[in-house]
Amino acid sequence: MFHREGHKIIFLTFVFIVACFLLVDSLIDTQWLRTIIMIVLLGFLILILQFFRNPKRKTLLNDKQVISPVDGKVVVIEEVFENEYFKDKRLQVSVFMSPINVHVTRYPIGGNVIFSKYHPGKYLVAWHPKASEENERTTVVVENETYGKVLHRQIAGALAKRIVNYAKLNDKVLQGGESGFIKFGSRVDLFLPLNTKIKVQLNQKVKGGETIIAELNER
Template sequence: MFHKEGHKIIIITFIIVIAGFILADNFINISWLKILIMIALGVFLLLILQFFRNPKRLSSLNDRQVLSPVDGKVVVIEEVYEKEYFKEKRLQISVFMSPINVHVTRYPVGGNVIFSKYHPGKYLVAWHPKASEENERTTVVVENEIYGKVLHRQIAGALAKRIVNYAKLNDKVVQGGESGFIKFGSRVDLFLPLDTQVKVKLNQKVIGGVSIIAEMNEG
């Protein structure tokens, strides 16, 4: 199953690959070069298909937990001052996505969308310290009656040239449901209450809509 954001690119890629096969077969007489070109075209097609794949995820809905918004690797767990919405200290947990990860963004919690804003910006590498403030990005805040307010921020990387955000103000959203899509490598930041129980470690691989990032403090 492929994501709707990739349908146009996939069709164009199929046309390019088929045309490349035909041209290589008819105009290149060197056998090894012809085979090499066909293999390269095949690999290119496979890369595009795997990038836009959209596997079904069964999220275990739990208002006391925060799920990972994306597939990738945890690269930041630290206390920071969140400037845009909370304007106070929060726990930041960031997940970096490579081009081979599934790039669907999912709601880490269910509830009401109370903030959704797009920011144009630069395309610094996603792990750059200033990427969360200077790169193209979208910020979404979902208010959950039990957990509270959770902010997730899609951040474009050096290769990601388009962020798609489905979250609209006053939407009622389901935990694990699709919040958006980022094309070609990037990262997503989560901003959580300081007393959150973190359930992941640095460099841990996580699965969007499945892996538990954090849990409410029982106290």
């Protein structure tokens, strides 16, 4: 199953590769060279198909938990000052996505969308310390009565040139539902209440819609 954001690109890529196959077959007589070129073209098609795959995820709905919005690796867990929406200290958990990860962004909690904003910006590498504030990005805040407010921010990387954000103000959203899509490698930051109990570790691989990032600390 492929994401709708990739349908056009997949079709154009397929047409391009078929055209290249026909040209290679008619213009190149050397068998080994034809074979190498065709293998490279097929490899390119497989990479495109893999990038836009959209596997189904089994999200166990729980208003006391925050789930990972994306597939990738945890690269930041720290207390920071969030200066766009909360304007106070929060726990930041960041997940870096490589080009081979699934790039669907999912809602970390269910509830009401109370903030959604797009920011144009730079294309620093996604792990750059200033990427969260200077790169092209979207910021979405979802609130529910149990957990409170959770902010997730899609951040474009050096290769990502388009962020798609489906979140609209006052939408009622489901935990694990599609929040957006980022094309070709990037990062997502989560900003959580300070009393949150973090359930992941640095460099841990996480799965969007399934891995529990944090849970409400009820002590």
